[in-house]
Amino acid sequence: MSTTSLEEEAAARIAASDSLDDLRQARSELLGKRSALAAARQALRAVADLDDRRSQGAALNAAVERVEELWDARLAELEAEDRERRLRADRLDLTEAGRAGLPDRGHLHLVTQARDRLEDVFVAMGYSVAEGPEVEDDWHNFEALNMPPAHPARSMWDTFYLRLGPPESVVLRTHTSPVQIRVMESQPPPIYAVMPGRCYRNETPDARHLAVFHQIEGLVVDRGITFGDLAGTIEAFTEAYFGPGMTARLRPSYFPFTEPSAEFEVTCPFCAGAGCRTCSNAGWIELGGCGMVDPNVFTAVGLDPEVWSGFAFGFGIDRFAQIFHDVDDLRLLLENDIRFLTQF
């Protein structure tokens, strides 16, 4: 057979290979030791004329080379087809997968989330976070806070008394302010601290009040602290928490443990002060109380009010969360309805 017809036959065989196995089989048939091309190469030795042998040999080599190329090309084709087939078989609809057996994530309580964010704002301003007991003695909850026994201001808080010690001597703390006293008793100024925690008031819970609730309180004691520092700090907090353009305003109020005292309001973050449902069209949301630490409080903890001055502020974490997450009834916070908890 001529080299040309051998090559044509090989080309036909390669083209006809329809699988990688068949193609490999074809290779040994066409290019292997017992192939027709190998036999033709053997037959060259019998060609006497050197020039003839050379020219026939060159033609044969060229033919082998072309067959090799055809084979490589077919291999690439079949491999591509094969990969295509495997990939198609591998198809996955990822929307079927869901969480792939992982449980739904857990949720931190709304109060925790609010508390953590509030702490973080003050921590970023260089404050530490202090905590104290929920069961308090009369001294820390009232007397050291400038409310001696029978002081009328005590009626500002409906107090739970415990059957411990002499009558009415041990209470569930009505505010986080006793932690102020504990911090001042336990460390010398300067003090820059916030004090979050659970508090108790003996009043029937409703949509806006809980008997068991949470407050965060701030205390700064240092030399030369002014009312301007208090107002500036409240404003800095407001901007850090709610964003640029949000501000705060103070108006006179009364707390036994501060003098001067103030209530503070912040720009309503929902309407940026324009007036909306959340702020009852006021443009402001009343948040909490604050003031300059009363000299009697300093005296109670052995600090000289002529040397030290300071301010304190506080507000309800639950109320805060309620306002800013649009929760219509505070009682949801302690009900632990999973359908509520998992919304946050």
Add this chain to the structure above:
Amino acid sequence: MRVPLSWLRDFAPVEGDIDALASALTGLGLIVDGIERVGEGLEGIVVARVLATKKHPAANRVQLVDVDSGDGEALQIVCGAFNMAPGDLVPLAPLGTVMRNGMLIGRRKVRGEWSNGMLCSSEELGLPAVDEGIRILPEGVAAPGTPLVEALGLEPDVVFDLDITPNRPDAMSVAGVARDLAAHLRVPFTLPAPPVPAAGGTINVAVSAPDLCPRFTGTVLDEVTVGSSPGWVVRRLTLAGMRAINNVVDASNYVMLELGQPTHPYDLAMLAGGGLSVRRAKDGERVETLDGETRSLRADDCLICDATSHPVGIAGIMGGAASEISPATKTVFLEAAYFTPIAIARTARRLGLRTEASARFERGCDPEGIARAVGRFCELLPGTVVSAGLQSVDSAEHLRGRPVVRVRTSKVNGLLGSDLSDEQIVNYLRPIGFEAVPVEPGVHQVTIPSWRPDSEREVDVVEEVARHHGYGAIPRTLPTTPRTGGGLTSYQQERRNVRGILAGVGLTEAWTTSFLAPGDLERSGQPSEAIEIENPMVREESLLRTTLLPGLLKAVAFNAAHQEPEVRLFEIGHVFLPPPPGVVLPDEPERLAVVLAGGMESASAGLAADATGAGAVWSVLARALRLADTELVALPAEHAGGLHPTRYMGVSCGGEFVGAVGEVDPNVVVAFGLTGRVGWMDVDLGKVLAAPREPARYNPVSRFPASDIDLAFVVPDDLSAASVAQTLRQAAGELGEKVELFDVFRGGQLPAGTRSLAYRLRLRSHERTLTDADVAAVRKACIDAVESAHRATLRA
């Protein structure tokens, strides 16, 4: 405190936009809670007389009322209120009236009966509510057909509803509010001084408790005719939220609202001995008050008695019924006194009795304002004759006088962060009655007015300056001390991490109440001792929790009752342990508890709701916190209240017992209305976070390959898997890299009461590749160790 604008104008020319006045008041700390515009939109309303009331033939919730609206004819009205009787005068909105809310009154049929107008309630008229239902007008106020605004003298007015803080008794009066507002607006404030009845005549007063009553005065008015008050008095009382009663009582209330001084008028004829005496109550003495209650008193309560020492009222709080002003009263004995604030506060609080008078006395009235108040009272009862002029029994020792305070300009500015001059400070103080006299540059002697009991120190005067300067006018600054430190403590940081880890394994955080109901502890298998609340709101919330278990089980039950039985919750919170004898304050450790309930019905349930799930939570937590030397240990039953007796273990860290993990006792589960297994973990978070940790120090990683061997042992059920693992770890020595329990098998050929535990040991050397001989030696050592240390045999 409701303050009509027209009344304020008796004392100061207060003008301007209403909203601007309101924000001025709020800026002074006299917080405006509401602004009411009265007398607007009442143009069409007339006075009508009820002629008859009849049952509606077809409806029970309404009745038919015939009224005379001025023409003498009966006009039928269908009315939803039932509080009127024939003869009463009532407000009528005739056909065609447009009400304040925009509603047009038209003729309409109600269940077949015509209604020809509407009878109005206080609320519908925008008047302070004094009664439920239709407003009943004072008898004789005006003839039927008279426009209501004319009948009630309702010229348009504005009422500011003020929230007065407890430090400002002076602002519990119209004049006091006017003083502050006038100072702010820089307009003159004038307090009229009515003639004070001169002393004279005989009057019988005695005070034996001067510490409780430092000033007591009596005045006797004769020729009194008890009747109704003039319209303008009724109008002002009504606007201020008080009901008119009779001219004598109204005069007393009017003076209180105007000047802040409560007074008490008695019918002198009803006072035995013809006078009053003030004394301490006897312990246990019982007194009947005006409201019909009998109250038990103590020796630090102050009583007003007649001249025979028989009580006629509780001083400063409430009078008695016997000596009340009646239509027959001819002679009035007027009591006007100054009571010690703290005594009134104590008594009022203990009796749970708060009146307009006690609210003022307990905050501190103006002892120097009594004469003015008595003068004003007499002025309001023209035609009466003062037969015994004001006589005062004083105890100078117990009256405060007017404190004089040294005020430094430097202190004012230092505390406020302001830059005020001496002159500015004086100009803020003078209009509110704080007289400042310079003693040296930058220092003033300030005399505190008698009506400001809240003020007695330099800092109190600083507050007055701040109020009148305006809080908003003080420049805002930030403390400038460089601060290091700060931040969360490591406990606080790690507590946050714990929350994150638990949320990561699918647990949702609960916050349960700190209160328990009696019986909660018993039904959750806990010791019943708990701290009791002396004055709980309800019995169901009368104990402080000693464990988080009942609260979390209630939370699970709440969700189960709402078709959400699958809940995986955790809580971090204080529990309160009853203190040992001699200790007053309880220990209140912070506990971490986990509850897993409701099976595995849905794909999202995650952790198994049983002891294995609870164990997994502890295991994840212990690893995440790198707790060293933590193990599950047997726990004496007395520490395992409420736990499933055969499915729990104690958790120990560094040899200290920190809590328990397992399942809730099936009896407890049932007691809380639940079913199935409930996984439970409860640890002392403080102890866990204080426990020793694995150091985070680098250990070289071996370059050589590992060899794994699997060993299964048949062991009795009561032998813990952890103890076998521990033996294997020791036996493998330094070549042992990891020991893992990978299979537990019961049944088959295994004897009852035993199980097969299969462990995979990974062995590796830091120096070389292990040979088969090395591995075989370790394998044998492990088998020998387990078989000799435990009742265990290698499973064939």
